[in-house]
Amino acid sequence: MSPDRPPLSVTASALRSRVLPFIRRWRRPAGFVLVNVWLVYHLAAIVLAPWSVPPASRLVQNAWRAVGAYDQILFLNHGYHYFAPEPGNSTLVAYVLEMPDGSQQTGRIPNRDIRPRLLYHRHFMLTESLASDDLSPSVRTELIRAMARELCREHHARRVTLSRVTHRLPSMEFVRAGGALDDPESYTEEPLGTFSSDEL
Amino acid sequence: MIRKVIPKSRSEHFRPTNCDPNVMHVALRSVRSLKRLIPPAVRRNGRRAWEALSHPWQRFWFEPADPTPLAVMRILFGGMLLYTHLVWGLNLEGFFGPEGWQGTTLVRALQADQFAWSFWWWTPQALHLTVHLLCLLILALFMLGAFTPVTSVLAYLITISYSSRAPMANYGLDQINGLAALYLAIGPSGQALSIDRFRRRFRAAREQLADGLAIFVPPVQASSRANLALRLMQVHLCVIYVFACLSKLQGESWWNGTAIWQAVANLEYQSRDVTWLAWYPWLVNLLTHATIAWEMTFWALVWRPMLRPFVLLVGTAIHLGIGAFMGMWTFGLAVIFAYVAFLPGKQMSAILCRAVQGIGRILRSYNLAPGSAASTRARAAWFALGLDTNSDAAPAAEPLLPVPGEVSTAGKTPLPAVAEVAAPTESRSLASQSVPAEAAASPGRRKVLPARPSLLLVEGRVKRQADVQEYFLKHGFRCHVASELHQARSMLSVIDFDALVVTASWFPEDELVAFHDGLIGGGSSLPASVFLVGGGHGQTPHHFEETPRHRVLLGSLSLRELRLLVLEVLGLTEESLRPLAARHARSKNGHRPAIAPDSTPKVEPIPQPPALDVPNLSSGNGSPP
Numbered sequence: 001m002s003p004d005r006p007p008l009s010v011t012a013s014a015l016r017s018r019v020l021p022f023i024r025r026w027r028r029p030a031g032f033v034l035v036n037v038w039l040v041y042h043l044a045a046i047v048l049a050p051w052s053v054p055p056a057s058r059l060v061q062n063a064w065r066a067v068g069a070y071d072q073i074l075f076l077n078h079g080y081h082y083f084a085p086e087p088g089n090s091t092l093v094a095y096v097l098e099m100p101d102g103s104q105q106t107g108r109i110p111n112r113d114i115r116p117r118l119l120y121h122r123h124f125m126l127t128e129s130l131a132s133d134d135l136s137p138s139v140r141t142e143l144i145r146a147m148a149r150e151l152c153r154e155h156h157a158r159r160v161t162l163s164r165v166t167h168r169l170p171s172m173e174f175v176r177a178g179g180a181l182d183d184p185e186s187y188t189e190e191p192l193g194t195f196s197s198d199e200l
Numbered sequence: 201m202i203r204k205v206i207p208k209s210r211s212e213h214f215r216p217t218n219c220d221p222n223v224m225h226v227a228l229r230s231v232r233s234l235k236r237l238i239p240p241a242v243r244r245n246g247r248r249a250w251e252a253l254s255h256p257w258q259r260f261w262f263e264p265a266d267p268t269p270l271a272v273m274r275i276l277f278g279g280m281l282l283y284t285h286l287v288w289g290l291n292l293e294g295f296f297g298p299e300g301w302q303g304t305t306l307v308r309a310l311q312a313d314q315f316a317w318s319f320w321w322w323t324p325q326a327l328h329l330t331v332h333l334l335c336l337l338i339l340a341l342f343m344l345g346a347f348t349p350v351t352s353v354l355a356y357l358i359t360i361s362y363s364s365r366a367p368m369a370n371y372g373l374d375q376i377n378g379l380a381a382l383y384l385a386i387g388p389s390g391q392a393l394s395i396d397r398f399r400r401r402f403r404a405a406r407e408q409l410a411d412g413l414a415i416f417v418p419p420v421q422a423s424s425r426a427n428l429a430l431r432l433m434q435v436h437l438c439v440i441y442v443f444a445c446l447s448k449l450q451g452e453s454w455w456n457g458t459a460i461w462q463a464v465a466n467l468e469y470q471s472r473d474v475t476w477l478a479w480y481p482w483l484v485n486l487l488t489h490a491t492i493a494w495e496m497t498f499w500a501l502v503w504r505p506m507l508r509p510f511v512l513l514v515g516t517a518i519h520l521g522i523g524a525f526m527g528m529w530t531f532g533l534a535v536i537f538a539y540v541a542f543l544p545g546k547q548m549s550a551i552l553c554r555a556v557q558g559i560g561r562i563l564r565s566y567n568l569a570p571g572s573a574a575s576t577r578a579r580a581a582w583f584a585l586g587l588d589t590n591s592d593a594a595p596a597a598e599p600l601l602p603v604p605g606e607v608s609t610a611g612k613t614p615l616p617a618v619a620e621v622a623a624p625t626e627s628r629s630l631a632s633q634s635v636p637a638e639a640a641a642s643p644g645r646r647k648v649l650p651a652r653p654s655l656l657l658v659e660g661r662v663k664r665q666a667d668v669q670e671y672f673l674k675h676g677f678r679c680h681v682a683s684e685l686h687q688a689r690s691m692l693s694v695i696d697f698d699a700l701v702v703t704a705s706w707f708p709e710d711e712l713v714a715f716h717d718g719l720i721g722g723g724s725s726l727p728a729s730v731f732l733v734g735g736g737h738g739q740t741p742h743h744f745e746e747t748p749r750h751r752v753l754l755g756s757l758s759l760r761e762l763r764l765l766v767l768e769v770l771g772l773t774e775e776s777l778r779p780l781a782a783r784h785a786r787s788k789n790g791h792r793p794a795i796a797p798d799s800t801p802k803v804e805p806i807p808q809p810p811a812l813d814v815p816n817l818s819s820g821n822g823s824p825p
Contacts, residue, residue, distance in 0.1 A: 039261060039428075042432070043435065046435075046439050047439055050439070050440075050443035050447075068315075069315045072314050072315040073315045073316075073317065074360070075316070075359075075360035075364060075378040076378070076379065076382075078375045079443065079447065080372075080375070080439075080440045080443045080444045080447070081443075081444070081447040082447075083448065083459065083463055084444065084448040084450065084451060084454075085447060085448065085450035085451030085452075085454075086451030086452060086453040086454060086459055086462060087453065087459055087462035087463040087466060088462075090467070090469075092468070110468070116290075117471070117527050117528075117529065117530075118283075118284065118287045118373075118530050119287050119290055119291065120527075121371060121373075121528065121530075122287075122288075122295070122366075122369040125368060125369045125370065125371050126301055126302075126368050126369055129368040135310075138309065139306065139309050139310050142303075142305055142306045142309055143302075143306055143368070145306075146300070146301055146302060146303045146305075146306045147301065149299055149303065150294060150299070150300055150301045153299065154294070167466075167467065167468065169462050169465055169466060172458070172461055172477075172478040172481055175465070175475050175478040176478050181465060181467040181470070182467055
């Protein structure tokens, strides 16, 4: 030890003589064990996330509780139900805008003219959310209000009337008989309400 | 009451007065004492059972792997993330504003009992555009591989932040983007094909050029982390397909064979009219059932090397179909990008290297290659890009070394066919490397020394490895080390070695013979070899075939004898390596070498090396110390 260096305290000496060698010796095996534990947990998390989507057993749903927070934080909590249980009808939103000058504009979300296609799909997913069974009534109401508010903001409209449009899928027989995919009879409209920009 | 009597010598370990005050130390000693209570046979079998379970697990997840597939995925997904976020930006306020499609109240209500998070919640509205542009910049840097350890993590945080803030506008694309970004952040995705790597290579090449040394840029390192990330991606894809299939089987249309019709007849998805399928219901049924069958079997068949290309090609066709007919190009491409995790890294690396070298040849033919008159920076950049086709710095010849300290592979794999071993792209003529005039033919290498012969030493004893490696380095060789035959096989498949020296003799004899025969069968594309196996001095074992390029000796050799034997099989002389040996000596002494092509450096006297003793192969004491 150099003479100008202060003597080590008892704690520091103990740290150097016992704790540090212990850490050095066990650092790699401990790290390896921790990585393996995390790996098993992660694998459980990515399996339980889609498995716990209803209908799921109580066992699986309870098991998911152990990994749910991890899945949600890491954005892994997905069901991967692509076109499942089956490709269903489309849900759209039709709107009628009342402009400040009294004129009216009509439209539909998603608008097929939206480019690029990815942006079109983003809008389509918004309206598809209306048909989701997972939404509580309050969230659904808030979603409709948010759509009305955004439409009024985008188009500087005074008032907007929204309706949910369900586009039924045509059968093969219908098409073979000369039916078109956009046959007016395949659309069903359900009013969602009229909203004023002031009250939104 | 029966009281168990503990022998005094054993009980002393547990007596506090005699124990080390360190509690952990006491615990460890206690465990060791308890271990002695277990009969050795039980311990042995238990260890075997544990190894039978743990070794395949460790090999599957942690065997060092080539990071090239991860790098390719980084470029592809980096581009996809950049595009996805550019599109978010087309209506930034609509999707992320507090009063947009998904206003604050709505998303807060939706995620009330969730742990989903997003930095958008803490971003003031006035800074939305600035933050968005910053995110785009980070994603672009990630795609290019700049500051990848940082940008890969940031890219992941950006991806999940955007997706969590706009949950109702998400679909499959965002899920695939999220998991890919996660695994690219876990793995060393910037180890190859990146600006980071270019900068490392450039620095090394510039320093070596400035020193007048032969160019040897740092090699790509195989990494356990790369393997872990790739394996996680692969397993996650299998999980996705399993549950995608199981969820489909809950629907009637996937059973009655009309689901594909319903998907393509959906006007809102449709981007190309395929209603002609209505006249071919059998085709619709077939496509529906094939989709289910493929998704159902993906997780099992994709692991079979023979079936993997077929499985991935079908998957690629399905997702291209989703892109072409349903307009979801981004989703389809994202899934196809994820398939890169299943592609073999070595072959991918070799193809990319050949492509880069091809570009180098084209540039050279148009006299666009930097000559000796060009600046050091230009020449270093030329080498760093891997455009130099003649040098051993070219990526095809790059050693792919396991990262020191990485988990080593356990267990032995069967010797592959000769063709499999003979993966090196071109057989390099060593004679041409050792001739300075040949080396000088390359404009970028006029003032540098001939390339060092590269040697692969197969030796399991660490001290012996160090001794032999040091000795060969000192005498003008490049020496890499493999502890096991399978490790040597892996290295041979990616690196062009000039010679292979096996000094360890605890390998099973049949495996050693098969390995040796494989080398002979590979012809000139595989390195020359020297095998030292157990037995009497100077004899040739009966099971080994011997050729001038492949020598087998029984007994012990001094290091000098071994070196001379290696030179003999390589067709080289001691004289040809003297400049390299002298350079090594000077570098070690800390003097910067000032080598001129016509200089004849003085070679320091070679000390008498220690003898290599090789244990008898048939004696059965084959385990390394």
